[in-house]
Amino acid sequence: MKIAVIGAGPGGLYAALAAARKNITVDLFEKRKVGEGIVCGECIFDSLGIMTRPGRGLLHPVKGLVLKAGGEYRFPLGSHKPLWMLDRRIWQQDLSRQAKTLGVRLHEQAGVTVSDLVRMKKSYDWILDASGAPSVASRLCGFAREYVQECLAAHQVRLAGDFSSLVPCIRVVFFPDLPAENQPGYAWVFPRDERSANVGVVCTVRKTQGPGRPDMKKMLADFLRREGLAGASVLARGGGIAPARMLSRLVYDNVLLVGDAAGLTSALHGGGIDMACLSGVLAVKALSGGQAGAARYAGWLERYMREKNALEKVTIGKMRSLTFGEFDRLLSGVTSASLRVRFWTALQNPLMFWTTIRWFKTKKKIPDWPV
Numbered sequence: 140m141k142i143a144v145i146g147a148g149p150g151g152l153y154a155a156l157a158a159a160r161k162n163i164t165v166d167l168f169e170k171r172k173v174g175e176g177i178v179c180g181e182c183i184f185d186s187l188g189i190m191t192r193p194g195r196g197l198l199h200p201v202k203g204l205v206l207k208a209g210g211e212y213r214f215p216l217g218s219h220k221p222l223w224m225l226d227r228r229i230w231q232q233d234l235s236r237q238a239k240t241l242g243v244r245l246h247e248q249a250g251v252t253v254s255d256l257v258r259m260k261k262s263y264d265w266i267l268d269a270s271g272a273p274s275v276a277s278r279l280c281g282f283a284r285e286y287v288q289e290c291l292a293a294h295q296v297r298l299a300g301d302f303s304s305l306v307p308c309i310r311v312v313f314f315p316d317l318p319a320e321n322q323p324g325y326a327w328v329f330p331r332d333e334r335s336a337n338v339g340v341v342c343t344v345r346k347t348q349g350p351g352r353p354d355m356k357k358m359l360a361d362f363l364r365r366e367g368l369a370g371a372s373v374l375a376r377g378g379g380i381a382p383a384r385m386l387s388r389l390v391y392d393n394v395l396l397v398g399d400a401a402g403l404t405s406a407l408h409g410g411g412i413d414m415a416c417l418s419g420v421l422a423v424k425a426l427s428g429g430q431a432g433a434a435r436y437a438g439w440l441e442r443y444m445r446e447k448n449a450l451e452k453v454t455i456g457k458m459r460s461l462t463f464g465e466f467d468r469l470l471s472g473v474t475s476a477s478l479r480v481r482f483w484t485a486l487q488n489p490l491m492f493w494t495t496i497r498w499f500k501t502k503k504k505i506p507d508w509p510v
């Protein structure tokens with residue numbers, strides 16, 4: 140079997156690795172050089188338990204959250220579903236080296252156009268489109284608008300400064316005046332080390348919202364001013380969207396969508412690295428089973444995301460329906476050191492409590508993990 144993978148981001152790299160391990164011939168096309176041009180907070184929510192120890196671009200585990208709404212709340216993180224800080228450039232370059240060792244033919248600075256894709260559909264058995272959102276396939280098949288009906292928009296800077304008082308924790312700040320339709324929305328400070336951090340803002344935007352949509356650059360500038368970071372030197376800057384909803388269709392003839400191209404980022408926080416990796420591996424499992432396997436791909440993804448999506452839906456509902464003061468009390472309750480307060484908060488929010496428990500207890504088997 141011979142396949143092409145479009146895009147050497149997390150989704151494409153894991154797909155290429157998984158396919159090479161099955162002795163499938165793989166051509167991996169990346170429009171830039173691997174690891175270049177990444178705009179990301181670089182905090183991976185390791186819902187799959189695939190991160191083990193620092194090294195190869197994995198910087199350090201995040202030990203706690205500092206959450207700010209009305210008050211400021213510290214929330215230590217356990218090891219069950221950990222967060223890690225990544226240097227994505229190094230991490231992706233290392234994955235690409237592993238892929239090449241396994242025989243993957245990597246073509247850098249080789250952007251795939253719509254007409255290339257038409258040709259490739261005839262010359263490869265399968266194509267995994269992991270080119271992000273909007274994907275190359277979406278331009279060919281006319282579904283690019285599906286990514287932006289309702290998505291998360293984000294803008295961030297990498298700052299040089301003194302972050303020693305925060306590392307190895309991360310800081311998340313909620314906005315008191317963000318309208319319900321733009322929730323979830325928040326700002327983040329994710330230190331990479333003591334001297335640099337990715338700092339950004341994210342919120343939900345809708346295509347129907349028109350000119351009233353939040354100005355992400357202004358939101359970020361205001362946040363930096365409030366945090367006393369406006370004078371810090373900016374090492375890099377950029378923005379993008381997180382599609383936040385799995386697309387209604389993931390297979391077009393012999394093309395399977397992977398990662399952001401499939402709309403797999405979290406609707407709550409916009410993170411999508413973990414699901415990109417998983418979908419790359421599952422897409423290879425699917426195509427190994429031919430058309431019947433491909434038809435089951437979306438169902439497998441849904442099964443993996445069921446408990447996470449249920450919890451995110453309840454949390455988003457809270458963020459949209461509660462006043463800022465009520466949301467602040469909820470945060471204060473769930474992060475309280477007092478068991479009695481946490482228990483009382485759970486009683487007041489039974490659906491949230493049970494979906495959290497269900498999500499925490501879920502441990503799903505990961506198929507043939509390639510790294």
Ligand SMILES: Cc1cc2nc3c(=O)[nH]c(=O)nc-3n(C[C@H](O)[C@H](O)[C@H](O)COP(=O)(O)OP(=O)(O)OC[C@H]3O[C@@H](n4cnc5c(N)ncnc54)[C@H](O)[C@@H]3O)c2cc1C
Nearest residue numbers: 146148149150170180181182251271379398399410411412
């Ligand atoms: C500002 C911002 C901050 C974020 N922060 C986080 C975070 O902290 N944690 C987290 O988990 N997620 C975060 N995300 C989301 C995360 O970046 C994505 O979910 C993740 O990168 C998806 O991986 P992917 O492989 O599907 O796509 P991408 O990482 O987008 O990779 C796509 C690759 O395809 C290449 N490509 C594109 N078009 C072509 C083409 N025509 N031909 C060939 N190659 C092509 C691109 O160059 C790129 O290398 C953030 C998103 C944004 C916008």
